[in-house]
Amino acid sequence: MMPTKTKGALHRPPSTVHRRIVALAGGVGGAKLAYGLAQILAPEDLTVIVNTGDDFEHLGLYICPDLDTVCYTLAGLANPETGWGRVNETWNTISNIEKLGGPNWFRLGDQDIATHLERTRRLKGGQSLSQITKDFCKAWGIKHTVLPMTDSPVRTIVDTDEGELAFQEYFVHRRCEPRVKGFRLDGVQVAEPVIGAREAIESAEAIVICPSNPWVSVDPILRIIPLTPAPLPKGEGRRDKGKKVVAVSPIIGGKAVKGPAAKMYSELGIEPSALAVAEHYRGLLSGFVLDSIDAELSMKIAVKTLATDTLMKNLSDRARLATDVLHFIGSL
Amino acid sequence: MMPTKTKGALHRPPSTVHRRIVALAGGVGGAKLAYGLAQILAPEDLTVIVNTGDDFEHLGLYICPDLDTVCYTLAGLANPETGWGRVNETWNTISNIEKLGGPNWFRLGDQDIATHLERTRRLKGGQSLSQITKDFCKAWGIKHTVLPMTDSPVRTIVDTDEGELAFQEYFVHRRCEPRVKGFRLDGVQVAEPVIGAREAIESAEAIVICPSNPWVSVDPILRIIPLTPAPLPKGEGRRDKGKKVVAVSPIIGGKAVKGPAAKMYSELGIEPSALAVAEHYRGLLSGFVLDSIDAELSMKIAVKTLATDTLMKNLSDRARLATDVLHFIGSL
Numbered sequence: 001m002m003p004t005k006t007k008g009a010l011h012r013p014p015s016t017v018h019r020r021i022v023a024l025a026g027g028v029g030g031a032k033l034a035y036g037l038a039q040i041l042a043p044e045d046l047t048v049i050v051n052t053g054d055d056f057e058h059l060g061l062y063i064c065p066d067l068d069t070v071c072y073t074l075a076g077l078a079n080p081e082t083g084w085g086r087v088n089e090t091w092n093t094i095s096n097i098e099k100l101g102g103p104n105w106f107r108l109g110d111q112d113i114a115t116h117l118e119r120t121r122r123l124k125g126g127q128s129l130s131q132i133t134k135d136f137c138k139a140w141g142i143k144h145t146v147l148p149m150t151d152s153p154v155r156t157i158v159d160t161d162e163g164e165l166a167f168q169e170y171f172v173h174r175r176c177e178p179r180v181k182g183f184r185l186d187g188v189q190v191a192e193p194v195i196g197a198r199e200a201i202e203s204a205e206a207i208v209i210c211p212s213n214p215w216v217s218v219d220p221i222l223r224i225i226p227l228t229p230a231p232l233p234k235g236e237g238r239r240d241k242g243k244k245v246v247a248v249s250p251i252i253g254g255k256a257v258k259g260p261a262a263k264m265y266s267e268l269g270i271e272p273s274a275l276a277v278a279e280h281y282r283g284l285l286s287g288f289v290l291d292s293i294d295a296e297l298s299m300k301i302a303v304k305t306l307a308t309d310t311l312m313k314n315l316s317d318r319a320r321l322a323t324d325v326l327h328f329i330g331s332l
Numbered sequence: 333m334m335p336t337k338t339k340g341a342l343h344r345p346p347s348t349v350h351r352r353i354v355a356l357a358g359g360v361g362g363a364k365l366a367y368g369l370a371q372i373l374a375p376e377d378l379t380v381i382v383n384t385g386d387d388f389e390h391l392g393l394y395i396c397p398d399l400d401t402v403c404y405t406l407a408g409l410a411n412p413e414t415g416w417g418r419v420n421e422t423w424n425t426i427s428n429i430e431k432l433g434g435p436n437w438f439r440l441g442d443q444d445i446a447t448h449l450e451r452t453r454r455l456k457g458g459q460s461l462s463q464i465t466k467d468f469c470k471a472w473g474i475k476h477t478v479l480p481m482t483d484s485p486v487r488t489i490v491d492t493d494e495g496e497l498a499f500q501e502y503f504v505h506r507r508c509e510p511r512v513k514g515f516r517l518d519g520v521q522v523a524e525p526v527i528g529a530r531e532a533i534e535s536a537e538a539i540v541i542c543p544s545n546p547w548v549s550v551d552p553i554l555r556i557i558p559l560t561p562a563p564l565p566k567g568e569g570r571r572d573k574g575k576k577v578v579a580v581s582p583i584i585g586g587k588a589v590k591g592p593a594a595k596m597y598s599e600l601g602i603e604p605s606a607l608a609v610a611e612h613y614r615g616l617l618s619g620f621v622l623d624s625i626d627a628e629l630s631m632k633i634a635v636k637t638l639a640t641d642t643l644m645k646n647l648s649d650r651a652r653l654a655t656d657v658l659h660f661i662g663s664l
Contacts, residue, residue: 059449060392060456092422096446100471102453110442114428117391117445121434124392139432 017041019326022204026051026217027066028083028258029250030210031073032312036322037208038074043143047200048074051212052129052148053156053185053220056168058106059097061116062123065168066217067133067148068115075140083258086111105173130194145200149224152191156216157184167216176260180267185220193225201225201243206286206329209247211310213261214280218247227284244286244332246325248310249274252291257311275300287332289325304332349373351658354536358383358549359398360415360590361582362542363405364644368654369540370406375475379532380406383544384461384480385488385517385552388500390438391429393448394455397500398549399465399480400447407472415590418443437505462526477532481556484523488548489516499548508592512599517552525557533557533575538618538661541579543642545593546612550579559616576618576664578657580642581606584623589643607632619664621657636664 017040025034025048034048051066065084072078072086079085089109098104108116115136122132128151137146156167160178170178201207207227212218227245254273256262262272270276274290278301281288287304290297295307306328312318349372357366357380366380383398397416404410404418411417421441430436440448447468454464460483469478488499492510502510533539539559544550559577586605588594597604602611606622610633613620619636622629627639638660644650 060452061449090422090424090442092442093425093446093449096443097450100446100450100468102446102450110422110424110445111428113442113445113449114425114432114434117393117425118429118432118434120392136432 017326018045019206019329020045020204021206021208021326022200023048023208023210024218024221025049025066025070025210026212027069030066030212030217031070031078031083032318033208033210033248033322034070035073036312036318038144039319040322040326041144043145047145047147047204049147049149049197049200049221049225051217051220052150053154053216054167055153055155056166058168059103060120061113062120063116064119064129064148067146068112071133071137071140071142071146074142074144074146077140085109106168145196147194147197147200149197149221150191150194152187154185154187154191154220154224156220157186159184171260176263180264183215183219185223188223191224197225201227204243206244206246208325209245209281211248211250211257213250213259214277215261215264244329245284246287246289246329246332247277247281247285248289248325249277249291249294251277252311253293273297287328289328349658350377351538351661352377352536353538353540353658354532355380355540355542356550356553357381357398357402357542358544359401362544362549363402363410363415364650365540365542365580365654366402367405368644368650370476371651372654372658373476379477379479379536381479381481381529381532381553381557383549383552384482385486385548386499387485387487388498390500391435392452393445394452395448396451396461396480399478400444403465403469403472403474403478406474406476406478409472417441438500477528479526479529479532481529481553482523482526484519486517486519486523486552486556488552489518491516503592508595512596515547515551517555520555523556529557533559536575538576538578540657541577541613543580543582543589545582545591546609547593547596576661577616578619578621578661578664579609579613579617580621580657581609581623581626583609584643585625605629619660621660
């Protein structure tokens with residue numbers, strides 16, 4: 001079938017959308033939108049910068065949960081049930097570690113362990129995380145650019161009513177049970193953005209903040225790679241020419257699609273909502289995408305909004321939301 | 333059926349054999365005889381001391397090939413086809429490491445990797461190899477005592493016509509192709525026998541040198557834990573009372589059952605044979621067990637010999653050979 005010539009984004013065949021985009025992503029939600037964007041944008045038009053604040057060492061393995069979720073998702077290797085980990089995974093290593101009395105709280109699949117073993121081997125050999133990620137993406141057939149936010153070790157520390165906890169300790173081992181009081185990013189003072197990140201942002205038309213946890217997925221990226229605040233609106237018309245920044249709310253109807261974002265907002269004394277997310281990024285945004293069920297919040301949000309179906313239940317949802325976001329960017 | 337009361341070892345029900353034995357073992361051949369001995373001897377009557385000169389670090393994992401082969405075999409977890417590795421093994425990690433361009437020459441199964449990950453984690457946490465081995469044996473249901481020869485890192489280095497090679501590099505990566513000129517045991521100067529090894533030997537009636545490679549499996553153990561040479565024969569009668577040492581030839585009809593022992597003898601200018609093995613241990617032995625097809629060599633061997641079927645093709649072969657060896661020890 002010939003591509004239609006209608007100009008509406010929804011009718012454009014994927015390859016005709018030419019917008020140079022940088023997406024900032026954490027784990028599952030971010031990975032899904034990144035996947036959608038990658039279906040539509042040419043490889044040279046999309047760079048995904050991924051949070052590494054969740055990274056940790058476990059069983060001697062250097063594990064990058066968000067980076068792996070993004071890469072597995074882009075490569076079509078992710079487990080569709082969980083959103084993280086590998087599809088058709090087996091669990092023979094972890095079940096045998098368990099039999100030996102070893103730690104089993106972080107569920108490592110056999111295929112997944114290969115990623116960690118080989119990455120750890122290369123890191124010990126002196127390769128950078130970004131070089132390793134580039135090589136792995138190539139091996140997995142990922143054509144778009146995926147960058148860890150930094151090659152330096154930075155670690156999200158969650159301050160809770162039970163004291164400070166390393167992120168995975170809080171997130172996986174303690175199942176987000178302790179009440180959150182705040183967050184700290186260890187190592188941020190000396191961490192530099194990964195090579196290529198600033199250049200990608202400079203040459204991009206827009207930055208898309210994916211529907212990831214604002215506190216522990218996106219904030220770490222913004223700490224390492226601060227975005228220049230969006231220029232103030234001029235009168236009622238268009239903004240000054242500048243980098244467009246659009247965020248997609250990970251909170252729908254007051255609830256996080258996945259993960260502890262809503263719980264974190266509540267525990268920090270903020271009512272969890274798409275509005276709270278927009279406020280979180282206040283001063284940074286050119287536009288904000290929220291779910292249709294939250295459309296009424298639009299009037300309280302200072303920037304232009306797009307209310308659309310943001311829940312990504314299947315692969316076509318991802319492409320549809322990505323198309324909507326790109327179209328919205330075009331309208332800003 | 334009631335156990336027969338015949339006194340011949342072959343007719344004794346396993347549990348009635350009470351000999352305190354220390355077995356020195358390398359990989360597959362040693363593990364098989366150790367298994368046979370463990371079928372017959374009570375847990376308190378058998379200590380298996382295992383070569384650790386083959387140990388190496390690979391992919392950040394601390395791997396003990398001989399120790400694992402012995403333990404997997406004793407636990408009934410070994411792959412019956414190969415003699416090493418785990419039964420019902422899967423290979424999802426290594427095949428994914430391969431896809432990432434990582435090293436794949438050492439075939440690590442998914443279950444096997446659990447052993448290495450958990451051992452490495454514990455070693456890094458300060459536990460000794462012997463303590464870890466003890467814990468693993470308990471987890472695997474092994475009731476007899478298995479000791480690594482030492483807790484210190486010692487490494488067999490093979491001197492070849494292509495220069496010195498680390499053992500696994502020579503053995504697995506290069507498939508024993510380079511011509512052997514000699515062997516060196518790195519770290520031997522400072523390595524102490526593991527706690528319990530000397531005590532086990534002192535309280536043992538006999539030491540059984542299993543049918544393992546004399547150069548690279550047994551010699552390293554003997555370097556770390558030297559055995560007192562057997563007393564010289566007194567006239568034509570019995571030896572003086574002393575520790576009995578019996579070796580079982582790993583070479584049958586001039587060929588090694590498994591591995592490069594025969595090739596090593598040839599390359600070192602010695603005709604590979606059971607006789608060469610007996611000569612290898614000269615001065616140490618009270619008795620020597622060789623295969624029936626090599627029976628005619630007995631007359632050239634200075635100590636008492638037992639010619640029997642030494643090839644262990646199945647589980648009952650192992651128990652039969654162990655019974656023969658124990659009976660032979662009783663006759664010395």
